Amino acid sequence: MADDDPGEVPRPPDVVRRLALLWDPPTPSARGRRPRFVLADVVQAGITVALDGGLEALSMRRVAAELGVGAMSLYTYVPGRAELIDLMIDRAYGELDLPVAGMPWRAALDQYARQFWQLYLRHPWLLQTTSWRTPLAPHVLDAEEAGLRTLIDTPLTETQVVDFLGLVNSMVQGLARGAIAEAQERASSGQSWDDYWTSVSSFWQDWFDTDRYPVMTRVWNAGAFEKASDFESILERLLDAVEGSIARARTSAVEVSEDAASR
Amino acid sequence: MADDDPGEVPRPPDVVRRLALLWDPPTPSARGRRPRFVLADVVQAGITVALDGGLEALSMRRVAAELGVGAMSLYTYVPGRAELIDLMIDRAYGELDLPVAGMPWRAALDQYARQFWQLYLRHPWLLQTTSWRTPLAPHVLDAEEAGLRTLIDTPLTETQVVDFLGLVNSMVQGLARGAIAEAQERASSGQSWDDYWTSVSSFWQDWFDTDRYPVMTRVWNAGAFEKASDFESILERLLDAVEGSIARARTSAVEVSEDAASR
DNA sequence: CGTCCTTTCGTACGCCGTACCGAAATGATC
DNA sequence: GATCATTTCGGTACGGCGTACGAAAGGACG
Numbered sequence: 001m002a003d004d005d006p007g008e009v010p011r012p013p014d015v016v017r018r019l020a021l022l023w024d025p026p027t028p029s030a031r032g033r034r035p036r037f038v039l040a041d042v043v044q045a046g047i048t049v050a051l052d053g054g055l056e057a058l059s060m061r062r063v064a065a066e067l068g069v070g071a072m073s074l075y076t077y078v079p080g081r082a083e084l085i086d087l088m089i090d091r092a093y094g095e096l097d098l099p100v101a102g103m104p105w106r107a108a109l110d111q112y113a114r115q116f117w118q119l120y121l122r123h124p125w126l127l128q129t130t131s132w133r134t135p136l137a138p139h140v141l142d143a144e145e146a147g148l149r150t151l152i153d154t155p156l157t158e159t160q161v162v163d164f165l166g167l168v169n170s171m172v173q174g175l176a177r178g179a180i181a182e183a184q185e186r187a188s189s190g191q192s193w194d195d196y197w198t199s200v201s202s203f204w205q206d207w208f209d210t211d212r213y214p215v216m217t218r219v220w221n222a223g224a225f226e227k228a229s230d231f232e233s234i235l236e237r238l239l240d241a242v243e244g245s246i247a248r249a250r251t252s253a254v255e256v257s258e259d260a261a262s263r
Numbered sequence: 264m265a266d267d268d269p270g271e272v273p274r275p276p277d278v279v280r281r282l283a284l285l286w287d288p289p290t291p292s293a294r295g296r297r298p299r300f301v302l303a304d305v306v307q308a309g310i311t312v313a314l315d316g317g318l319e320a321l322s323m324r325r326v327a328a329e330l331g332v333g334a335m336s337l338y339t340y341v342p343g344r345a346e347l348i349d350l351m352i353d354r355a356y357g358e359l360d361l362p363v364a365g366m367p368w369r370a371a372l373d374q375y376a377r378q379f380w381q382l383y384l385r386h387p388w389l390l391q392t393t394s395w396r397t398p399l400a401p402h403v404l405d406a407e408e409a410g411l412r413t414l415i416d417t418p419l420t421e422t423q424v425v426d427f428l429g430l431v432n433s434m435v436q437g438l439a440r441g442a443i444a445e446a447q448e449r450a451s452s453g454q455s456w457d458d459y460w461t462s463v464s465s466f467w468q469d470w471f472d473t474d475r476y477p478v479m480t481r482v483w484n485a486g487a488f489e490k491a492s493d494f495e496s497i498l499e500r501l502l503d504a505v506e507g508s509i510a511r512a513r514t515s516a517v518e519v520s521e522d523a524a525s526r
Numbered sequence: 527c528g529t530c531c532t533t534t535c536g537t538a539c540g541c542c543g544t545a546c547c548g549a550a551a552t553g554a555t556c
Numbered sequence: 557g558a559t560c561a562t563t564t565c566g567g568t569a570c571g572g573c574g575t576a577c578g579a580a581a582g583g584a585c586g
Contacts, residue, residue, distance in 0.1 A: 015462035023470040032532025033582045056393070059573060070535040072575080081574065128393055130319070132444035136466055141476055148478045158487035163497050170437025171430060178429060181395035199278035203399055207286040213404060215411045224421035234426050241504035295563025296551040322542060333566040335544080344543065 018083050022090055022137045035076070037067065042077045043087045050088065050125035058085070058125075085129065090137035092123045098146035105246075106239055108150035113172050113235050116143075120176035127177055151242075155249040164242055171238055175231050281346050285353055285400045298339070300330065305340045306350045313351065313388035321348070321388075348392065353400035355386045361409035368509075369502055371413035376435050376498050379406075383439035390440055414505075418512040427505050434501055438494050 026039055045066040050058050060081060064071040078084045096115045099108035120126055134140050147168070151161040185197075210217045219225065289302055308329040313321050323344060327334040341347045359378045362371035383389055397403050410431070414424040448460075473480045482488065 019466055019470060029532075031530080031584060033534080033584095035533060060575080061573075064535095072535050072537095072577095073533075075575075076533055130391055130393065132440060132447060136463075141479065145476045145479050148482055152478050152481065158482045158485035159490060159493075162482060162487045163493065166437060166441060167434060167497060167501070170433045173437065174429060174433025177395060184395060200399070203282055207282060213408045215415050216404065216408050218415065219411055219421045219425060222421035224425045227422060230422075230426065234430060237504060237508065238430070240507070241500060244503070244507070245500060292553095292563075294553055294561075296553095296565080298564060323544080324542075327566095335546095335566050335568095336564075338544075339564055 014079070017079055018086065019136065021078070021083060022086060022135070036069065036073075037077065039077050039087070040091075041067065042074060042084070043091050046084050046088045047091065047123070047125075051123070055085070055125045055128040055130075060084075086135040086137060089126065089129065089135055090139045092119065092126055093137065093139035093143050095119060095122070096139070096143055098143060099150060101149055103150070105150050105154050106243065109147075109168065109239060109242070110235065112143075112147050112150055113168050116169070116172045117176060117231055120173065121179065124176075124180045127173065127180065154246050155253050156246060157249075160245065160249070164245070168238065171234065175234065179231070277342070280342055281349065282399065284341070284346060285349060285398070299332065299336075300340065302340050302350070303354075304330065305337060305347070306354050309347050309351045310354065310386070310388075314386070318348070318388045318391040323347075349398040349400060352389065352392065352398055353402045355382065355389055356400065356402035356406050358382060358385070359402070359406055361406060362413060364412055366413070368413050368417050369506065372410075372431065372502060372505070373498065375406075375410050375413055376431050379432070379435045380439060380494055383436065384442065387439075387443045390436060390443070417509050418516050419509060420512075423508065423512070427508070431501065434497065438497065442494070 021039075028035060028038070042063070045063050046058060049062050049066055053062075058081070060074055061071040063084070064074050067073075074084075078087070096119055097111075098115065099111040103111075134144075144165075147165045148161055151164060152158075154161075156164070284302075291298060291301065305326070308326050309321060312325050312329055316325075321344070323337055324334040326347070327337050330336075337347075341350070359382055360374075361378065362374040366374075407428075410428045411424055414427060415421075417424075419427070
């Protein structure tokens, strides 16, 4: 008998376990030594660590310390750091209060965008996730489903729906990034980061050339950098743009049907 | 005599060196041993490493190996990894062919957006930079100046200009992220990542519930996920939205002046 | 009790960034 | 040419990281 498992292994178990952890809740077997925690406790500890210190502070040792446990104990709950982050993301997305089916599209999309906006402000570490795609997690797909649903019954084509939803997501992410940056700069005014801050602001005197950057200087003097990023109004403008496209799609759909009828 | 430097240190030299490295080209002193490289060589090596392997592969040892040199030798050119990344960003931004002053706003903003779009596709690692703000680097500020300049002479307020530019930036980043994700998935079809890929796609059969996600299923069946992210058309729509706001600002400006004249 | 299964976690390996410091190399000065 | 000042080069080392491995511990069953 070989030392390799002789059973059928059609796929590498890494990906399977990664997905199973997200989609099949791990039932704790009654046999063997009692676990001190459940999976959700580990995920919660990870979020706690990420909330102060960001994703770069999320080390297995730190999370384990948060639980008062050795680092390697985490590996009975989670295959590794990447999977823990997936679970954290899924749990965070679970906080979203998503628009239900049947709402008017504009109210639904508005709620969708606002919910993400608040989620990012509540969990800035979500924006530090470095991977290119969002994980295939239940609550993540729930959110995507709800987002697509807001526009799917409009005259827009499916491709347009996907595009507009991506546009809304990008906008919310971008504005949230700016807001978080501003908040962190504001928060770093205390501490000994004070001299850091004065150093950075001294940049404007030592190196910034108002002749090279006249427009930035004008915008700065107008105070537009401080009060920018008004999420509410920008979102409204974006929804206006969507509304315009819907109206255009409706008229062209009428034209098409008239065209078909005239034949 | 204390071992601390007794000279006047009005600010921590960390930040000063960080900025000086970006704004004052380091003049190689004629004295002492000849350096094997110039700063730009180190930066270029960093970009080479980041281009295959991404930012997470950018270790000092790896960059040093790229130059055929010991790891610690890099520290004579660069204070640390963070500053190296700043320099890499500045160099990448230097590749932008920015719209010149005096162009019509729509052509200029169009060029601005397309240039960034291509820059992100050429340097995906730019989107992996984790910090909240973009570094205070010359070419970065050049780009921001050019971006603001495209709209500053329109009837929009300074705040609106900042907001719209942020919107364009967010959109380009979001779409580029999607395009890169798609490209990487497509590229991972070779190799032994093949079974990984089949595993991931098997998700759709093992766990995906078409009853739970009817809209996603419909959109998928319509093929809208494959051909989404049409950068060109989405950019045009966004520019349309800007144009609408400009037109609205113009009429309200007229109203204001008429209002002032009627008094 | 023994048996078995599961969790716990100490140890270790190979990465990482980088502090420290001696060695080597070079121009400036005598 | 000899010496010195200055600069680059890079080995060694420290603490931290993710995690593979395997021994120890503990609870459920015979």
